[in-house]
Amino acid sequence: MIIAIDGPSGAGKSTVAKLLSKVLDFEYIDTGAMYRALAYKAYINNIEIDENKIDKMLEMTTIDYYDNKIYLDNQNVESLIRSEIISKGSSKISALKNVRIKMVALQRNIAKNKNVILDGRDIGTKVFPDADFKFFITASVETRAKRRYEQLKLSGTDVDFNDVLLSIKKRDESDSTRKISPLEMADDAILIDTSNMEINEVVKTIANLIGGKNVL
Numbered sequence: 001m002i003i004a005i006d007g008p009s010g011a012g013k014s015t016v017a018k019l020l021s022k023v024l025d026f027e028y029i030d031t032g033a034m035y036r037a038l039a040y041k042a043y044i045n046n047i048e049i050d051e052n053k054i055d056k057m058l059e060m061t062t063i064d065y066y067d068n069k070i071y072l073d074n075q076n077v078e079s080l081i082r083s084e085i086i087s088k089g090s091s092k093i094s095a096l097k098n099v100r101i102k103m104v105a106l107q108r109n110i111a112k113n114k115n116v117i118l119d120g121r122d123i124g125t126k127v128f129p130d131a132d133f134k135f136f137i138t139a140s141v142e143t144r145a146k147r148r149y150e151q152l153k154l155s156g157t158d159v160d161f162n163d164v165l166l167s168i169k170k171r172d173e174s175d176s177t178r179k180i181s182p183l184e185m186a187d188d189a190i191l192i193d194t195s196n197m198e199i200n201e202v203v204k205t206i207a208n209l210i211g212g213k214n215v216l
């Protein structure tokens with residue numbers, strides 16, 4: 001069974017998807033981590049995010065995802081890809097055609113013959129248009145920026161709230177207006193606005209919606 005969770009940055013998708021995967025005993029695939037790992041490689045090697053240069057980089061790059069961790073060229077980079085600079089780079093790199101072709105193929109391959117929850121931007125629209133369940137999780141831009149700000153502060157990063165807000169707005173803009181697979185809600189997805197909801201409430205709501213269809 002495939003459960004697709006899409007939505008904009010900072011809406012709480014990955015927290016919800018991770019918790020839900022534990023409740024349901026499903027595998028969890030964080031597709032954003034794949035784009036982040038590529039952006040990280042470009043960043044540390046000073047490779048400009050331009051189609052030709054990234055196409056060349058892709059030929060010499062392996063991305064893997066298992067046990068809830070992302071591997072770049074066989075190295076676990078899970079703790080290196082969450083900074084603001086990599087967030088910006090991942091949004092940019094994810095707009096490139098060959099990057100998307102390679103990552104979507106990888107996502108389909110990893111999810112084959114498994115019960116999985118994937119979170120991203122195009123899971124319900126492009127990667128798995130026939131997913132058993134599709135959810136679109138969102139929240140107001142201020143709420144999302146506040147959550148990201150608190151997350152960054154907790155991890156010891158010194159940030160300014162307005163910078164985080166601006167960065168989220170920019171990512172919303174580039175993720176939703178890019179030509180290939182922009183962020184959009186699938187027609188048959190269920191919309192959940194988490195602005196005034198606790199994470200546990202969101203998980204419960206989704207688990208009930210899934211259970212309610214008697215498929216588990």
Ligand code: DC
Pocket residue numbers: 009010031032033035036087090091092094095119120121122123171175
């Ligand atoms: O979910 P995230 O913030 O970790 O994603 C990082 C970037 O990757 C985001 O700006 C958009 C892109 N992305 C994408 O284009 N498609 C996906 N399925 C997941 C993420």
